[in-house]
Amino acid sequence: MRADALRNRESVLAAAGRLFDAAADPDQVSMDDIATAAGVGKGTLFRRFGDRIGLIRALYEQRGLRLRDSLAVSPTRPAAEQAVELLRAMLRFKLDNRVLTLALESAGGGSPYRNEAYDHWHALLAGLVAEARGPQAADYLAHTLLAAVRSDLVEHLRDWPESRWHAGLNALVGSVLGHDGQSPAGPPG
Amino acid sequence: MRADALRNRESVLAAAGRLFDAAADPDQVSMDDIATAAGVGKGTLFRRFGDRIGLIRALYEQRGLRLRDSLAVSPTRPAAEQAVELLRAMLRFKLDNRVLTLALESAGGGSPYRNEAYDHWHALLAGLVAEARGPQAADYLAHTLLAAVRSDLVEHLRDWPESRWHAGLNALVGSVLGHDGQSPAGPPG
């Protein structure tokens, strides 16, 4: 890749990031806006990223890398504990990257599931589920756990305090994976 | 409402339904298409339904009425059993109304949660959850259960056979609400 191309790529990603962070809504940010803010022509955007969704995905993947490295499975810690940690991290990520994740998950046409990062998290979580309760439906349960922190649900519940989210995620993971290392989630009956 | 207005309303809803059912993707159906198919002018569409999302919502609500009536809480049956039945019905609805529900849940700008029907199902489900395991986090768990049958997840898993969905929903509801009337979901450990 030529030097100027690389430079422009970074510039576009940075500009897009800034604009999405500042916007109230994904479609307040047009491709023209991004091109202008990045100081490049529109053609450059589309040549590099293919289309709008491609750009959004690239930005998403870039921002997700830190998260990805910080969360690896540990064979010694209880699965449920790790699952809660993972979901809490994803929740925080979605709060910190509100508009970007909304853009990705609500992008008309582009499924939020056709996405390298999603596969990664899903596989990780499915492993934890299988470890905790056996392989039965682990696949689906992992999808379900990820759906529990989908960005538009997070958006819908945007005024919940962290404690309420914490309680919810504990209850959910506690139920699905078992109450290994968790604080009690309420008496049955 | 004037008679011609009512007639046109029906006509538009019917045409939109046909078009969405036939399309592979929600945004293959334009407002012009709908107006033409309904034999009315575009102005009529927008006067009656406000905007695209309004029309989609109206169609969705209309189709959801049957479903709504067929599923009421019964104080005698076990909560988990009813919850499974509800989720299975919603799954079937999303399969039967694939493009329409995709349109509603992925409509850029319009949250799938600002929706009368959603509130209805959520309240119903939250009641069942509370009945089965107490009020702790019942609200969030109900959101989670509904997220487990979101239309783009259903779309992502479109080639799963019914049995696999059945197993998944049983495992999920069994975990969250308890295994009241369900077949066993696997031994712990």
Next chain:
DNA sequence: AAACTATACGGACCGTCAGTCCGTTTGGCG
């Protein structure tokens, strides 16, 4: 049954936006 008016109609029109095209520029190599 004629006049009247609020309501509804329709389709030309507008602004916006994703995506394309092509003439121009430039990085990097031999």
Next chain:
DNA sequence: CGCCAAACGGACTGACGGTCCGTATAGTTT
């Protein structure tokens, strides 16, 4: 230095959601 593949940029296109306003008509009043 000279060459050219790669990259650039911004005018242009096509499509779409939504608006506007002159025209038509349902329903009511006298």
